[in-house]
Amino acid sequence: MTPSFSPETLALLRKDLASNTRKLFIDGAFASSASGETLEVINPATGNVFAHAAAGDRYDIDLAVRAARRAFDGGVWPGMPPAQRARLLTRLADLIETHCERIALTETLDNGMPFSMARFAAAVGASEQLRYNAGWATKITGETVTPSTPGEWHAFSSREPIGVVGAIVPWNFPFVMAVAKIAPALAMGCTVVLKPAEQTPLSAIILGELIAEAGFPAGVVNIVTGFGDTAGAALVDHPMVDKITFTGSTDVGKKIVRAATGTLKRVTLELGGKSPVVIFPDAHLDRAIPAAAMGIFGNAGQVCAAGSRLFVHDCIFEQVVEGLTQRAIELKVGSGLAADTEMGPLVSNEQLERVLGYIETGLIEGACAKVGGQRSSGANLEQGYFVQPTILTGTTGGMKVCKEEIFGPVLCVMKFEDDDLDRIAALANSTDYGLSSNIWTRDISTALRLAKRIKAGTVRINGGAGVDPAIPLGGFKQSGWGRENGRAGIEAFTELKSVTVAL
Template sequence: MQRGIAHPSLSEATREFVRRAHGLLIDGKWSEAQSGRTLDVEDPGTAELLTRVAAGEAADIDRAVQAARQAFDGGPWRRVKPAERARLLWKLADLMHDHADELAQLESLDNGKPVVFARAVDVLSSVEMVRYFAGWTTKFGGETVDVSVPGEWHAYTTREPIGVVGQIVPWNYPLGMAVWKIAPALAAGCTIVLKPAEQTPLTALRLGELVLEAGIPPGVVNVVTGYGETAGAALAAHPQVDKIAFTGSTEVGKLVVQAALGNMKRVSLELGGKSPVIVFPDTDVAKAAPALARAAFFNTGQVCSAGTRLYVHERIYDELVEQVYTEVAGWRIGYGLDADTKMGPLISAEQHARVTGFLEAARADGATVLGGAPSDATRGHFITPAVLKDTLPTMSVVREEIFGPVLCAMSFRDSEIERLAAIANDTNYGLAASIRTRDLSVAHKLARRIKAGSVGVNVHSVPDPALPFGGFRQSGWGRERGREALELYTEVKSVAINLD
């Protein structure tokens, strides 16, 4: 028996789920892919086969879209009142909370992340996300409008669900990203076809079971596992999908936009980032170092908003960079289900090769690389955290999103606000940024000038359901979380009644 399934911490429910046959959830029923094909799911902590799931393709996507179309156009979902949608979402959240340990174990097996973080961050924050959007179902609508044309009028707007939504989610936060999309879509009254990443389908499938158990009607949420180039592409291009929501790389996001042009479906994109962190000399170094390490290396650096461009004033540069490296050098790298693991593996051999390739290029370009060595923790895709010094703005490690545990540390001398804003904005991305200073005037001025969807002051990110999240520039379109997420799943209709 492979190490993952044999791990002593695993519950029998988790083992049983992994071992069973995994089909597609379409119209409330589980079925094989029409082709009969399956895809292998690897345990990134051991590089061993974990399980197999159905490999859905265009025909399966079409079946799922038809089910979602029927549930939206002719099924009971359109007649479900907002308060009842809220109750169903609360029921789903309660079920997720009841099965939090199982979901965390599945997430750790599938993605490799430490199970303690999977439970505290991925699962429990997903529960809160569902509850947050449950609260919006009865509070999100149109408004009356005072028009200025001659005559007497009653004018108002309505917010209507956009319809059938295709949702494609990534492998770095498989459960969290699925919930970020499913919860507001259900709150708005849409129906869904979810395509999880082929590397990490397990929590999406378990979530599908909990959706049915919660009493959400058949066809409202459909889950089709499969490859991006087949199932994902078919979903993005399907003419009966009214909206596509995608989280992933900027490169693939551009392909999604092209595929969506056929029927001009609405598109929202949460894409890549290369987030700057600017540290002023009045910063408490001992307090900042662990926080900066988490900002760059949490989830093995596989975070779109990770703070991977670190700019530190020269007065504290050497001290701070040394403390950041000392912090991460003490992290235990290991298998995600081991209780003392602080950092797990990269998701795949492909991602491992990508990260090590960037480090080799950095060394060739003259950067000093602290860490970044292959780890012998297990046979999985492990690498130690890398802190890079002597980097330049032209280097690929500074300019491109690596999606791994790599931090580029650079110093600055001049604290002039406009110059620092220009440094922070010297990127194609604009997802997140953070500033560390005790001077609130400096913080406000710089935050105003940075072109990013989220800016933290003395913190890098705040994962609260009420705070909108999304990017400027090539980091995407639209916002997830908060009231703004509901806007992604609704259309506005204006109604004007002539009372004369």
């Protein structure tokens, strides 16, 4: 099959990445880290270092935060007419679409995801985030209130930008997540310091280039690549940062909460998940089975909302498991640059060992690997961080593989034997997480009744809509604090002020 990108573009990109260390973007200019230190960037499909990026630390974070502070306090960004902010966001969306191929190829080399997925996320996901949030820039309003206090009053509320935002993004969808963090903050009038994951720093630097080209004022967006325990911790600790927005693991989210208590800075957390998928006997299995398969095998299971626990009615259990098994066997695993690849590698050797460790623990606890369960073998796979699509049967809710987030292509399949929705919901809710869920049935009453009982921020019925900038995203329980996207996502970057005037 012919690759859907230009080989010449890939060759030029590889040459550029190999010869030029990626720099920090601070106060509108690119610069090396103050220490001169760099971090190695590894292609997960080969296990080889193919690029280097500046390893910013506490000093670089301080420079970036101070630049963002000046841009905010001086009014260069919050004081800009909202329509002008909207135009700059839209201009950035246009540039992302223009540079889609280079962004997607960088994402594939850095993260390992199939090129088609990277292109969709970069061109469609990121640009749509910007366009949607640009629309909000001119629509932030307060409300008038009638107090009950005796006298004649004029009372109203207003929403103001919260200030300097520290945005920390994960490695599973680096570019689109970076854009999704900065878009609502910028639309509201906040300034940003962006810290990408150390495993996948490269596409964020392209974002910096495009921000400069779009004409954003210096200091409005600053990008510091580096390690989480140095640059990330410094960003969370910095007293001039007003808010932290973080997507990543629950363990790191808890550390951020503890660190934020020193200044009581605002915090939004989109954390882990162990999302349930429930398939009833009347479901359209020709749709439910492939959706359940790609709901866990897509991006090698490295998705916070991955449907990692599957509950199937006993009367269709064998049929569903066989369908999933066949899909897993046929799934094309390989480099994200190959046109026919459906599932790429895990992001790092550390993640590979983590996933294989969970599978081993599951087997020891009594699960059975219906398919997969091992590191992938075959031509061009041995050196990369590939693991087989894995389906575990014989699992129970108390097993570690059913309780903890694996973040890999591992599906735990369990059965239920009656139609008691309270009992089914109890199974679905039997983890510390509550990020997402999926229900498959042709009975809309059953679907909506179960949806009310599931403790999750998102419930998708018969597939539902994917991640959309208009639909609030976030979790119950230990899946996070607050919401992103939609009106809630914009308001998360505001402070609400009340004004009362005695007339």
